[in-house]
Structure formats: C-alpha cells, structure tokens
Amino acid sequence: xxxxxxxxxxxxxxxxxxxxxxxxxxxxxxxxxxxxxxxxxxxxxxxxxxxxxxxxxxxxxxxxxxxxxxxxxxxxxxxxxxxxxxxxxxxxxxxxxxxxxxxxxxxxxxxxxxxxxxxxxxxxxxxxxxxxxxxxxxxxxxxxxxxxxxxxxxxxxxxxxxxxxxxxxxxxxxxxxxxxxxxxxxxxxxxxxxxxxxxxxxxxxxxxxxxxxxxxxxxxxxxxxxxxxxxxxxxxxxxxxxxxxxxxxxxxxxxxxxxxxxxxxxxxxxxxxxxxxxxxxxxxxxxxxxxxxxxxxxxxxxxxxxxxxxxxxxxxxxxxxxxxxxxxxxxxxxxxxxxxxxxxxxxxxxxxxxxxxxxxxxxxxxxxxxxxxxxxxxxxxxxxxxxxxxxxxxxxxxxxxxxxxxxxxxxxxxxxxxxxxxxxxxxxxxxxxxxxxxxxxxxxxxxxxxxxxxxxxx
Amino acid sequence: xxxxxxxxxxxxxxxxxxxxxxxxxxxxxxxxxxxxxxxxxxxxxxxxxxxxxxxxxxxxxxxxxxxxxxxxxxxxxxxxxxxxxxxxxxxxxxxxxxxxxxxxxxxxxxxxxxxxxxxxxxxxxxxxxxxxxxxxxxxxxxxxxxxxxxxxxxxxxxxxxxxxxxxxxxxxxxxxxxxxxxxxxxxxxxxxxxxxxxxxxxxxxxxxxxxxxxxxxxxxxxxxxxxxxxxxxxxxxxxxxxxxxxxxxxxxxxxxxxxxxxxxxxxxxxxxxxxxxxxxxxxxxxxxxxxxxxxxxxxxxxxxxxxxxxxxxxxxxxxxxxxxxxxxxxxxxxxxxxxxxxxxxxxxxxxxxxxxxxxxxxxxxxxxxxxxxxxxxxxxxxxxxxxxxxxxxxxxxxxxxxxxxxxxxxxxxxxxxxxxxxxxxxxxxxxxxxxxxxxxxxxxxxxxxxxxxxxxxx
Numbered sequence: 001x002x003x004x005x006x007x008x009x010x011x012x013x014x015x016x017x018x019x020x021x022x023x024x025x026x027x028x029x030x031x032x033x034x035x036x037x038x039x040x041x042x043x044x045x046x047x048x049x050x051x052x053x054x055x056x057x058x059x060x061x062x063x064x065x066x067x068x069x070x071x072x073x074x075x076x077x078x079x080x081x082x083x084x085x086x087x088x089x090x091x092x093x094x095x096x097x098x099x100x101x102x103x104x105x106x107x108x109x110x111x112x113x114x115x116x117x118x119x120x121x122x123x124x125x126x127x128x129x130x131x132x133x134x135x136x137x138x139x140x141x142x143x144x145x146x147x148x149x150x151x152x153x154x155x156x157x158x159x160x161x162x163x164x165x166x167x168x169x170x171x172x173x174x175x176x177x178x179x180x181x182x183x184x185x186x187x188x189x190x191x192x193x194x195x196x197x198x199x200x201x202x203x204x205x206x207x208x209x210x211x212x213x214x215x216x217x218x219x220x221x222x223x224x225x226x227x228x229x230x231x232x233x234x235x236x237x238x239x240x241x242x243x244x245x246x247x248x249x250x251x252x253x254x255x256x257x258x259x260x261x262x263x264x265x266x267x268x269x270x271x272x273x274x275x276x277x278x279x280x281x282x283x284x285x286x287x288x289x290x291x292x293x294x295x296x297x298x299x300x301x302x303x304x305x306x307x308x309x310x311x312x313x314x315x316x317x318x319x320x321x322x323x324x325x326x327x328x329x330x331x332x333x334x335x336x337x338x339x340x341x342x343x344x345x346x347x348x349x350x351x352x353x354x355x356x357x358x359x360x361x362x363x364x365x366x367x368x369x370x371x372x373x374x375x376x377x378x379x380x381x382x383x384x385x386x387x388x389x390x391x392x393x394x395x396x397x398x399x400x401x402x403x404x405x406x407x408x409x410x411x412x413x414x415x416x417x418x419x420x421x422x423x424x425x426x427x428x429x430x431x432x433x434x435x436x437x438x439x440x441x442x443x444x445x446x447x448x449x450x451x452x453x454x455x456x457x458x
Numbered sequence: 459x460x461x462x463x464x465x466x467x468x469x470x471x472x473x474x475x476x477x478x479x480x481x482x483x484x485x486x487x488x489x490x491x492x493x494x495x496x497x498x499x500x501x502x503x504x505x506x507x508x509x510x511x512x513x514x515x516x517x518x519x520x521x522x523x524x525x526x527x528x529x530x531x532x533x534x535x536x537x538x539x540x541x542x543x544x545x546x547x548x549x550x551x552x553x554x555x556x557x558x559x560x561x562x563x564x565x566x567x568x569x570x571x572x573x574x575x576x577x578x579x580x581x582x583x584x585x586x587x588x589x590x591x592x593x594x595x596x597x598x599x600x601x602x603x604x605x606x607x608x609x610x611x612x613x614x615x616x617x618x619x620x621x622x623x624x625x626x627x628x629x630x631x632x633x634x635x636x637x638x639x640x641x642x643x644x645x646x647x648x649x650x651x652x653x654x655x656x657x658x659x660x661x662x663x664x665x666x667x668x669x670x671x672x673x674x675x676x677x678x679x680x681x682x683x684x685x686x687x688x689x690x691x692x693x694x695x696x697x698x699x700x701x702x703x704x705x706x707x708x709x710x711x712x713x714x715x716x717x718x719x720x721x722x723x724x725x726x727x728x729x730x731x732x733x734x735x736x737x738x739x740x741x742x743x744x745x746x747x748x749x750x751x752x753x754x755x756x757x758x759x760x761x762x763x764x765x766x767x768x769x770x771x772x773x774x775x776x777x778x779x780x781x782x783x784x785x786x787x788x789x790x791x792x793x794x795x796x797x798x799x800x801x802x803x804x805x806x807x808x809x810x811x812x813x814x815x816x817x818x819x820x821x822x823x824x825x826x827x828x829x830x831x832x833x834x835x836x837x838x839x840x841x842x843x844x845x846x847x848x849x850x851x852x853x854x855x856x857x858x859x860x861x862x863x864x865x866x867x868x869x870x871x872x873x874x875x876x877x878x879x880x881x882x883x884x885x886x887x888x889x890x891x892x893x894x895x896x897x898x899x900x901x902x903x904x905x906x907x908x909x910x911x912x913x914x915x916x
Contacts, residue, residue, distance in 0.1 A: 030663045189613070
C-alpha cells in the first residue's frame with residue numbers, strides 16, 4: 001500500500017512541475033481525501049492553494065477536514081469570503097467546531113462571519129463544553145424520530161433531512177426532547193411493513209453519555225461495544241447530539257499514543273513526531289530525564305555508604321549493572337502489562353489482590369530460574385573462563401540471592417503502582433518503566449549490599 | 459460507567475441466588491450483549507448455561523459471539539444438537555469461522571455437522587486463508603449490486619437480502635464478479651430519483667485489499683480512512699468478501715497491545731492478563747529477562763577491565779547508576795516515540811536522515827542541559843553538602859562529559875534502530891527500552907571509564 005501511494009505521489013509532483021493541471025485534477029479525483037491531505041502536507045505553501053482550487057467542491061471540503069491545522073490556516077488566509085463560505089457550507093458542525101478550536105482569533109472571527117446562522121449557533125453550543133469532553137466531540141446533526149411515527153414516515157424523513165446529517169444509519173427516538181430509543185436504518189428498511197410504528201421496533205437498552213463525560217471514556221465505549229454512533233444527553237437526559245465512530249477512533253489513537261509516550265517517559269504532545277520542532281521535543285523530554293537524573297542521587301548515596309565494602313571487594317561492582325538492569329526489566333514487564341489491562345478495562349481496583357497473588361507466583365518463578373542460571377554463569381564464565389579469582393561461592397550466592405529478591409520486588413512494585421495510581425486518579429501510564437526503574441534501582445542496590453555485607457562479612 | 463455496571467452485576471447475582479429467573483430475564487434484556495458476556499466470564503460454569511438459556515434467541519446469539527472461547531466451548535458441550543443449530547443459524551459467517559478456529563477438533567466436527575450447507579461452505583472458504591490475513595478476517599455476506607440496476611431496484615434488493623448481511627450500509631457493485639464501485643445506503647436513500655442508475659452514483663476511487671494482506675495493514679486502513687467496511691478481492695480483482703469495522707477495531711486493539719507488550723520486553727500472548735495462567739505469564743516474560751541478564755555479562759566485563767581505576771577512585775562507582783539510568787531513559791524516549799510514529803505510518807524509511815538530524819539536535823540540547831545541572835548538583839550536593847572530598851572538579855567533569863555523550867548516543871541509537879528493524883521486516887517494537895537499555899548500558903560505561911582514565915590520569 002505504502003509503495004503504491006508513493007508512486008501516485010511522484011506522478012502528482014511531476015504533473016505539478018509540468019503544470020499539467022487537467023491530468024492533476026483527474027488523478028486527484030481518483031484519490032481518497034485522506035491521501036490528498038497527506039500529499040498537501042508535503043508540498044510548499046503556494047502549491048497547496050493551487051491544487052486545492054483544482055478539486056471538485058465536495059472532494060475539496062472532504063480534503064479540507066483531513067488537513068493539518070497549519071495547512072488549513074494557510075488556505076483560509078488565502079480564501080476570498082465566498083470561497084470560505086462555500087467550504088464552510090460543506091462541513092459538518094463538529095468538524096467546523098474543531099476548526100474553530102484550532103485557529104487563531106482573527107481567523108475564527110472570519111469563519112464565524114461567513115458561517116450561516118444555524119451553524120454559528122451550533123458551533124457556539126459545542127464550544128461551550130470543556131475540551132476533551134463528549135460535548136466538544138459531538139455533532140448536533142443527527143436524525144431524530146418520534147415514537148409514534150411509522151416506518152414509512154421515518155424513511156421519508158431520512159430522505160428529506162439526511163443530506164445534512166453526519167450519519168443517517170442510527171436514528172434517535174425522542175419524546176419531549178428526552179431520548180427514549182434508537183432505530184437503525186437497517187431495522188427500518190427490513191421492517192415487515194411501512195405502517196409499523198417506530199416505538200414497536202426501537203431498541204431501548206440504550207447506552208448514552210452525558211455532555212461532560214471524558215473523551216477517553218467515550219472512545220472506550222465505542223471500542224467495547226462497536227457502536228457507529230453514541231448519543232450525548234444533558235443532565236436531564238435530553239438528547240443534545242451524537243458522537244460518531246470516526247471521531248472516537250481518532251481519540252482512541254491519540255490516547256493510545258499518549259499512553260505509549262508516558263510509558264517511555266515523554267510528556268505527550270498533540271503534534272506528530274516529524275512536525276514537532278526541536279524545542280517542542282526538548283520540552284516534552286527534559287522533565288522526566290531531569291527528574292530521574294536528580295533522583296539517582298539516592299542510588300549514588302547508597303553506593304557511597306557501602307564504599308568500604310566495595311573497596312574491599314572491587315569485584316562486587318561488576319554485578320551492579322546486571323542487577324539493576326534485570327530488576328528494571330522485570331518491573332517494566334509487569335507495569336506495562338498491567339497498564340494496558342487497566343486502559344482496556346480488563347483489570348479494576350477490586351482485582352488488586354488477584355494481581356498481587358499472580359505477580360508473587362510469577363516473580364518467584366522468574367526469579368528462581370534467573371538466579372540459578374546466573375549462579376552457574378558467574379561461576380562458569382566469570383570465575384572459571386575469565387579466571388576472576390576474587391569471585392567466591394559466597395559472593396556468587398550473594399549476587400543471586402539479591403537477584404531473586406530484586407526480581408520479586410520489582411514485579412510486585414511494577415504491577416501494584418499503576419493500579420494504585422488509577423485509583424487516586426493519576427494516569428497509570430506514568431508508573432511505567434522510567435519511574436519504576438528508579439525505585440527498583442535503589443531497592444536492588446540496598447538488597448545487594450546487605451546480602452554482600454552479611455554473607456561476605458565485610 | 460464502571461460503577462453502574464458493577465451495580466447491575468450485583469443485582470444479577472442476587473437474583474440468581476434467589477432463583478428469581480423472571481426478573482433475571484427482564485434485567486438481561488435491557489443489557490448490551492458485551493456486558494452480558496463479561497458477566498458470564500465471572501460466573502461458575504453451570505450458572506452460565508442456566509442464564510444463557512434465559513436469553514431471547516437473538517440476544518443469545520449476539521451474546522455468544524462476545525463470549526470468551528472457554529465459555530463458548532463450555533456452552534457448546536452442554537448444547538443439544540438443536541440448540542447448537544439454532545445458535546449457529548443466527549451467527550454471521552465470519553464469527554462462525556472465528557469460532558471454528560478457536561475450538562478443539564471434536565467440537566469443530568459437531569459445529570460443522572450442525573451448520574447449514576451454505577455456511578459450511580463459507581466457513582471452509584474463510585479457513586483456507588492464512589491466519590492473520592484479510593481473508594481470515596472477512597465475511598462473505600455482503601450486498602452486491604450491478605452497475606445497470608436502478609436505485610429503486612437496489613433498495614428492493616437490500617430489503618429482501620439484508621437480513622443475513624453483516625452490513626447493508628455499504629453495497630458493492632460488481633461486473634462479472636469484478637469489483638467496479640461502491641454505493642452507500644445513504645447515497646441510495648438520498649438519490650434524487652428511484653430511476654437513477656447505480657453506475658451513475660457509485661464511487662469508483664476504491665480502496666480494497668487482497669485476501670493475503672496482513673490483518674494489521676487492513677486495520678490501519680480502517681483507522682486511516684474511517685471506513686465502515688473494506689472490500690477484499692482475489693488476485694484477479696474479483697470480489698470475495700468484506701471486512702467490517704468492528705473486526706478491524708479488535709485487530710487494532712490486539713496489535714497495539716502486542717506493540718506495548720513488546721516494548722516492555724514481554725512476548726505477546728492472545729489471552730488477557732487476568733485469564734493467563736502463572737505458567738503462561740512466566741513463558742512470556744522469561745525469554746527477554748534471561749537474554750538481557752546474560753548479555754549484561756558485557757557490562758560486567760567492562761567494569762572488571764577498569765577495576766584498577768575503580769579501586770583507585772571508589773567514588774567513581776557512585777555515578778554508574780545515574781549514568782546508565784539516564785542513558786536508558788534518553789534512549790527509550792526516542793525509541794518509543796519513533797516506534798509509535800512507525801506504526802501510525804507517520805515515519806517511513808526514507809525519513810531516516812530527517813529523524814537522525816532531529817535527534818542529534820534534540821539530544822545535544824537535552825545532553826547539555828542535563829550535564830550542566832548534573833555538574834552543579836555533584837559539586838553542591840555530593841561534594842559540599844555531603845562532604846565527599848574524593849570528588850574533584852576533574853572527576854565531576856568526567857561524569858558530566860560522559861553523561862552528555864551517553865545521552866546523545868542513546869537518543870540516536872534509540873531512534874535509528876526501530877527504523878532499521880522495520881526495513882529488514884522485524885517488528886520495530888522489539889527495539890524498545892529493554893533492548894536499547896542493554897546497548898546503552900555498555901556504551902555509557904565505556905565512555906565513562908575512558909573519560910575518567912584520561913582526565914584523572916588513572
């Protein structure tokens with residue numbers, strides 16, 4: 001797929017250079033708006049406006065929605081009032097509201113001036129809801145039916161009103177503005193008779209969200225139940241809009257990226273990697289690096305306080321990286337697994353005892369196997385193969401006991417911390433490897449030196 | 459939401475204990491099949507069969523599809539032939555094929571015996587495709603139209619055939635079995651006239667996949683283009699089936715989980731965390747732990763070879779964890795960001811020079827800031843506050859220079875390795891923190907000791 005797209009891209013750029021606008025127009029007509037927008041993002045500014053004006057009206061609007069905010073702003077600044085009006089009239093209300101959210105104030109004023117009064121009203125309504133809430137994701141354009149309408153009347157209504165609605169496939173049944181049920185177009189089309197009443201075929205086991213629900217929660221409902229659309233109601237259960245699955249998928253993707261970034265110790269940003277400037281990347285990375293570097297003062301202090309022991313047995317130092325590394329890896333395995341299970345809602349706070357018991361058994365199993373292999377390896381490789389005669393059986397034993405305790409502690413800490421974090425309303429993903437590694441590093445050193453001092457009598 | 463669900467759960471279990479089956483049935487009727495299946499997975503075996511038989515026919519089939527394979531197997535073993543036949547007749551072909559893939563051989567034989575001949579044929583066709591291919595995800599139940607049909611004829615066809623089709627909202631236009639276009643039900647319903655021909659309103663800028671396309675690629679297309687369904691064609695571009703968005707979303711979720719697990723050094727498994735046994739978790743975790751532990755032999759060797767220097771200046775040891783930790787964190791920040799960008803197709807192999815140049819600048823910026831702070835911290839805290847007089851300005855300088863070089867090297871390695879991995883058809887997620895940490899650990903120690911030996915003349 002990627003290669004095919006790169007071929008089309010090259011063909012387009014050649015046509016652009018040859019100013020073969022007729023062929024360009026024909027080729028772009030066969031493309032998906034998403035691909036046209038991707039192509040635009042790689043062109044120079046003046047070329048974007050040129051190509052955009054070649055697109056047929058509807059395709060132009062569809063492409064506009066998919067474009068990066070920077071490119072949208074550029075286009076709007078170049079538009080005449082009439083061009084802007086035309087593009088706006090083709091947009092769905094939720095896309096128009098997204099646009100207004102992204103643009104600077106003077107562009108927003110122009111957009112609102114050119115939007116028709118109905119759209120202006122809807123945009124203002126959507127923008128009143130908090131960012132990242134269901135209200136700010138929704139569109140107010142949906143098909144609404146009444147319980148006492150017949151199937152025939154409903155289909156007629158869809159055919160008359162559908163053109164402006166983001167989806168017609170799920171229709172919402174309201175009574176005095178309160179949501180009472182839903183019917184799909186499939187139900188309507190497959191109904192036995194045109195005279196059947198909507199209230200006799202509508203589904204009433206509804207799942208809806210309130211306008212203030214968090215967008216991540218909304219997206220999770222889509223992926224759990226495979227909805228095409230989800231109704232949004234106010235506190236009095238009055239229907240105010242719908243969220244459609246395309247927006248939910250975008251949110252899901254963003255939230256997953258955010259989780260992954262947090263797990264890697266990066267503060268999430270909205271921009272893609274290639275579009276982020278050096279300064280932005282720096283700002284998203286330096287906080288965790290700095291925090292963890294400074295907190296490593298503790299590990300340094302632990303080592304310093306055991307300096308006498310280390311001076312007496314320098315060979316002990318050689319095992320520090322292995323111990324800390326294995327501890328860190330063991331901890332991040334558990335934390336990553338539990339964080340993902342939490343975000344898929346497979347694990348809840350009430351599962352804490354179950355998780356703890358599972359991790360204790362798995363970690364003992366891993367720890368014992370690793371320690372045995374490590375014991376043999378140190379003796380066979382480090383002592384016999386490389387002839388490091390400082391290594392004694394007791395030292396080997398101290399290293400491997402420390403390894404066992406470290407692995408068990410790391411896995412327990414790694415599994416428990418994310419669950420507790422979620423309980424106290426922190427993002428569990430913060431409790432991933434960078435954070436846990438720092439705790440485990442200190443832990444493993446302490447355990448190691450205590451065993452070494454006791455066993456080797458240092 | 460979660461709390462509400464837990465309340466319903468409690469109510470159900472109380473009713474079950476009180477054997478109040480009438481109320482149970484009424485309550486379950488108001489629930490979504492996904493939630494009923496979740497509830498079942500928490501019940502004892504004999505209760506599942508009891509509750510399942512209380513469900514109305516259609517809801518029972520919908521619930522069955524959402525259940526865990528273990529629970530499905532349990533139910534089937536308890537079913538009479540007639541009950542099995544009834545559930546099967548309500549399933550879509552792709553769900554039936556999934557079921558057959560999951561069940562043991564003797565259960566599969568029973569299923570195939572009770573399925574009607576048409577379904578048996580379709581199941582066999584789907585199972586012929588490789589696992590994780592578009593062919594194995596697809597369903598053969600879609601609405602197909604001809605280019606010379608009118609809108610009126612098309613709607614009539616949908617109304618007659620639609621009941622057995624997984625989606626009716628996208629209809630595929632074929633000519634001699636070759637895919638030539640698609641029409642949505644929205645287009646049909648909103649067409650100006652019932653006499654308009656399908657070929658005059660169908661979309662022809664089609665995106666399709668072949669039966670052998672990888673399921674991850676298929677899922678990515680859904681999330682990129684927001685499709686409801688995607689046509690699957692054979693090598694001769696003949697239409698053989700469709701993939702629907704609900705299956706694509708499931709694949710996307712699985713693949714993301716796999717990526718996240720790999721990044722945490724865990725071999726991916728298909729089971730959820732709570733359903734995985736101790737032995738399974740052990741097997742998915744021990745390989746990377748073992749590999750990384752053994753490869754830490756290198757870091758041990760590096761330390762051993764600088765033993766004389768360490769013995770002369772024991773204070774040097776105290777900075778090892780900080781150096782290795784910061785290097786590991788710096789590397790995993792870059793690798794995680796790049797791995798995610800690769801899997802969202804935001805970064806390609808041809809972007810390698812751009813990525814390299816970006817990382818060099820960001821890493822120098824991060825490295826310089828960290829080193830300066832580290833220099834001040836070591837002097838003010840370790841030397842002056844804690845009075846560690848072994849620390850000299852030169853030693854402080856050696857640590858901070860090593861830190862700078864480590865951060866830059868770690869970020870470059872972390873960003874480049876995943877891109878190269880993808881190029882040679884390895885999963886980039888393998889190149890995440892555990893793997894990179896091991897490389898960076900060795901690198902940082904080498905650099906540190908070289909600087910220390912040179913500057914401190916050890």
